[in-house]
Amino acid sequence: EVQLVESGGGLVKPGGSLTLSCVASGFTFSHYNMNWVRQAPGKGLEWVSCISGSSAYIYYADSVKGRFTISRDNAKNSLYLQMNNLSAEDTALYYCTRDSIMAYWGQGSLVTVSS
Amino acid sequence: ETVLTQSPGTLSLSPGERATLSCRANQNFSSNSLAWYQQKPGQAPRLLIFGASTRIPGIPDRFSGSGSGTDFTLTISRLEPEDFAVYYCQQYGSARTFGQGTKVEIK
Numbered sequence: 001e002v003q004l005v006e007s008g009g010g011l012v013k014p015g016g017s018l019t020l021s022c023v024a025s026g027f028t029f030s031h032y033n034m035n036w037v038r039q040a041p042g043k044g045l046e047w048v049s050c051i052s053g054s055s056a057y058i059y060y061a062d063s064v065k066g067r068f069t070i071s072r073d074n075a076k077n078s079l080y081l082q083m084n085n086l087s088a089e090d091t092a093l094y095y096c097t098r099d100s101i102m103a104y105w106g107q108g109s110l111v112t113v114s115s
Numbered sequence: 116e117t118v119l120t121q122s123p124g125t126l127s128l129s130p131g132e133r134a135t136l137s138c139r140a141n142q143n144f145s146s147n148s149l150a151w152y153q154q155k156p157g158q159a160p161r162l163l164i165f166g167a168s169t170r171i172p173g174i175p176d177r178f179s180g181s182g183s184g185t186d187f188t189l190t191i192s193r194l195e196p197e198d199f200a201v202y203y204c205q206q207y208g209s210a211r212t213f214g215q216g217t218k219v220e221i222k
Contacts, residue, residue: 035211044203044214045152045154045203047213050210061116062116095159100211101162101207102205103171105160
């Protein structure tokens with residue numbers, strides 16, 4: 001069974017940093033590109049970033065480019081999102097998803113940016 | 116960046132009625148690389164359709180996708196009570212983007 005489990009969310013002050021993690025199981029992690037997708041409270045879905053299986057290709061939404069860094073450790077079946085210079089607009093539930101066609105989603109990790 | 120615009124924002128319909136949801140892109144993207152998702156409150160989105168028109172196994176055949184180029188449509192032929200939810204389109208031909216969503220609510 002495919003499972004994606006996010007962690008690392010929490011309350012952070014504006015300008016602060018946070019790193020999210022996603023541990024994958026039930027499939028060969030290195031064979032799939034992975035994404036981070038976020039959803040602000042009461043709002044729609046926003047794709048944040050994706051990374052190919054070998055980390056050769058990485059893309060970011062314009063809204064996070066230069067502030068967020070996606071990475072993965074295939075030996076640990078883990079996906080990461082380093083988030084710097086956070087603002088209130090980054091407050092959201094952050095989902096880890098598998099592949100371009102997102103059939104699998106984690107339960108999400110809540111990031112709240114507030115003073 | 117490929118921008119997806121969904122319309123209408125809200126669709127008020129009764130069970131048994133037909134729902135037609137639109138998703139329009141500001142530019143072409145490759146190979147009809149468009150998916151549709153359903154999201155209910157408190158749940159993660161669920162994939163319904165990919166490749167613009169291919170239904171995921173287990174998705175009822177009242178859900179159908181169509182379109183190409185920059186104009187795509189999700190049709191729910193006869194709404195069941197469990198279909199009232201928010202629907203998102205997503206392109207995966209040029210990085211990834213989501214539309215802003217269409218809420219299908221009970222009239």
